[in-house]
Amino acid sequence: MKLHRVLPAAALAALCLLPGWGTAQQPTQPTLRPATQMTPANVPPQTAVFKPADSAGVWVPRTITFADLGFTEPVVLGYPDTIKEIYLPVPPGVNLNGASLQLDGSYVRADGGRTSLVYTIDNAPVQAFGYTADRGDASVQLPIDGRPRPSGYIKLNIDWRTAVARENTCADARTPGNILRIEPSSRFVFQYDGSAVRDLTTAWGALPPNPVIQIPSNNVSPEVYDTAWRVGVALERAGKRPRIRTADGSGTAPAPVQPVAPGAPPVTASNEPDIIIAGPGSNQQIGSKQIGLANVGNRPVIVVAPDAGPQAAGIFSQIWTQVAAGPTLTVNAVDTPKNTDSNAVSLQYLGAKPTSFDVLAHADWNASFDIGSVAADGKGPGTLVIDVAAAPSAARTPPVVSVFMNDVLLGAKEMEANGKRERIVAPVPRYALQTRNVIRVSFVRQLASDRCRETPEPYPVSVLASSHMLLDKIDPSSDFTGLMSKFSDGGTLLVPQSHLADASGTLPRVIRLAAGTGLSPSKAKFQPVAQGSNPKVSGPYLAVDVIPDGYAEGVKPEQDRLFLAGTKDRPLLDVRGLNRVGILEVTGSGNDIGAVYRTLGQQPPEMNKPIQLSGGNLAVMGNNGLRTEVNTRDPSGQGAMKEAQPGLFERGYWWLMPIILVALFVGLLVFASRMRRRKAMSGDR
Incomplete structure (x- = not known):
């Protein structure tokens, strides 16, 4: 092959390879990507894990305000309570879409320092802020991912703290003037997959x-x-x-x-x-x-x-x-399991969940139950037995555990905090019982450590599954507490026939009254009553705008007038001009105890809030639920005072016991001596 024929072909091939060779020799440059579009605050991150299913059905919108969750007053965080956990309800195990939490908040800072606010969703931090102004707006919109929550709740944690520069470790670092306020108008907005x-x-x-x-x-x-x-x-x-x-x-x-x-x-x-x-x-x-x-x-x-x-x-x-x-x-049959031991019931049976959690300064454990779930066979709550355990902390001051029922302190104890079970036995007074009861176990640890040489850290505590409630015999009484105990085994709901012709107007009132008095929705009987008739009822009952046969009324309502009989020549109460007011009165005794409700005025009350009844026998209802509750049979509260009357040893008379024992012993010696003398004298004869 001749050289002059090969060279032009080789040169042409080299020219074609030059661009590729040059690209291979130059250093690698980062690939430029288009800017990522930020996800709006009201749309959850659409990752491969949390992206809603493409086959999802129609998204059902839902808006829940803090007021709907029971926060009728603003949530306030400040020293020493600087951490708040709020559980947001969602459909369990269902995908969410467009979930966001709009928090309407404000703050004041009178003590200065480095103030920080951290929001955590399901233990994962989502937002953090630092504040330096004396006051300002703290509203924020938090995005929430759309993954399913099998528990049916999203846990929101709000952490509001202030760090203050100190010359030494013993300087006062408390900041009571730095306060965060979150309004009840704060709302949780989301959509859930209805097809799921x-x-x-x-x-x-x-x-x-x-x-x-x-x-x-x-x-x-x-x-x-x-x-x-x-x-x-x-x-x-x-x-x-x-x-x-x-x-x-x-x-x-x-x-x-x-x-x-x-x-x-x-x-x-x-x-x-x-x-x-x-x-x-x-x-x-x-x-x-x-x-x-x-x-x-x-x-x-x-x-x-x-x-x-x-x-x-x-x-x-x-x-x-x-x-x-x-x-x-x-459903052919459904009933509540019977308690084999009629003297005790576990708190787990009542729906409480024993758990463990960390306590730095203060923490609460809560459980709630209906009075009807424990009141049976003439018995009711008598004593709370709470078993707890706490780990030892670095501080030498022991933690204190307190037991409440419906915000009434039943008992408290200074714990040994050695990790072993400790028991608090707290008698339950009758006046503390309501239709819906809330048990609260409060743990308090001392933040200050010995000579400021230790930094306070949280330590675990537990409410154990062995916690239970002892049941005592409840003396039948003509008050709401006695009526609630009777409703646990059933009862009768009486309504006039005219209520059926105005169902949407009367049902909300009937539902509120039945729930407030503890009437069982699964065991009670329902009896419509003809207009103007006085039905005979056996057993406990709730009569709404119906007067049963044999009812001895102590309250005489007449249109807009409320009359309470007193002495022969002087009434207890006589008021006219009432409207949107209702009267609920307990009547009867024994097994035939009942409650009669009547409306005063032209329009009935709306009863927008739950009704919590306790030891009275007369309740006045208004638009916001219970306005007042009195016991006309025991207005001075003698029954509660007798129940709380201290025993012999509680009064400090324990020293009488050894004296009585010594006196008995001396008496026995004298008696034995006389018997011996009589035997000796009879023997001599």
Whole structure:
């Protein structure tokens, strides 16, 4: 091959390879990517793990304010309580979308220092702020990822702290003037995948704080009315505030407006049904004794047969809710397990959850129960036995544990804190009992350490599963506490027949009264009464705008007048001009004890708040629930004073015991000596 033919071809090939060779020799440069679009604050991160399923159905919107969660007053954080945990309810095990938490807050800083605010969602920090001004706005919108929560809650942790520069470790570092305030208008907004709700347990857990019960019309049958009040009381016991609407729109009250921050647009609660009571005229039908799950307007809705009221109230109780794992259930029988030992009941049986947690300065453990769940066979709560354990801390001051019931201190103890079980035995006075009771176990540790040589750190404590309640015999009395104990085994609800023609207007009041007096929604009987008649009732009862036979009224309401009889020539109370007021009075004795409710004025009260009754026999109701409660049979509280009367040893008379024993011993010696003398004298004869 000749050289002049090869060279042009080789040169051409080299020229073609030069660009690639040059690229391979130059240093590698980072690849430029398009700017990532930031996720809006109200949309959760769409990662591969938390991205909602593409096949998800229609997203159901939900807005929950702090007021709906029971925070009627602002949440205030300041020394020493600088940490707050709030649990936000969500449908259990369901994907969320567009979840965000709008916190309406403000702060003041009178003590200066380095102030920080950290928000944590499910133990993961999401936002942190530092504040230097004396006062200002602390509102923030927190994004929340959309992954399912099997527990049915999102845990929000708010940590508000201030670090103050100190010359030495013993200088005062307290900052009581630095305060964070979060308003009840703060709201949690999200959407959940309605197609993922496939069983009744999930549907019950997905109900909003103010669920809507839909009845066929404003004029309903006795079966529909009976089922509606039972389901409503079951919702009240679950901590919700049911509302009533009709399928045809007759008599339906407008949806309430939820509280919002000043300047924000008003938020109206949804008026779409969450629970439908089937029956004549209803667009949803279901078989006898059945409870089912339906899709109404692309939303999951619970449908209850008109003859399945007791079954629905029983299956949706705290102990059986997790059993409703199906879209349609036929409930033939449901009851509360009987307590084999009638003298004691475990707190776990009442729904309490023993747990362990860390305590730095102060922490609380809470549990709640209905009086009807423990009051049976003439017995009720007598003594709380709380078993706790605490790890030793670096500080030498021992922790203190206190036991409360309904904010009444029952007992306290200075713990040894050696990691072993310690027991607090706290008698429960009768005046501390209510329809819905809250047990609170409070742990307090001393932050100061010995000579400031140690930095305070949190240490674990536990409330043990062996904690229980001892039951004592309750003397039957004609007050609300005695009535609650009788309702645990059943009772009768009496309403006039006219209430069935105004179901949407009367059901909210009946539900509130039944829940407030402890009437069992699964065991009670329902009896409509003809207008003007006085029915005979055996056993405990709740009569709403009905006067039973043999009722000896101590209260004589006349339209807008309230008259309480006193002495022969002088009444106890005589007032006219009342409106939107109701009277609830306990009457009878023994097994035939009952409560009679009557409305004063032209319009009945709305009773917007739960009713908490205790040791009185007369209660006055208003729009905000209970206005006052008195005991006309024992106005000076002699019964409570006798119950709290100290015993012989509590009075300090313990020293009498050895004297009595010595006297008895001396008496026995004298008696024995005389007997010996008599025998000796009889022997001599």
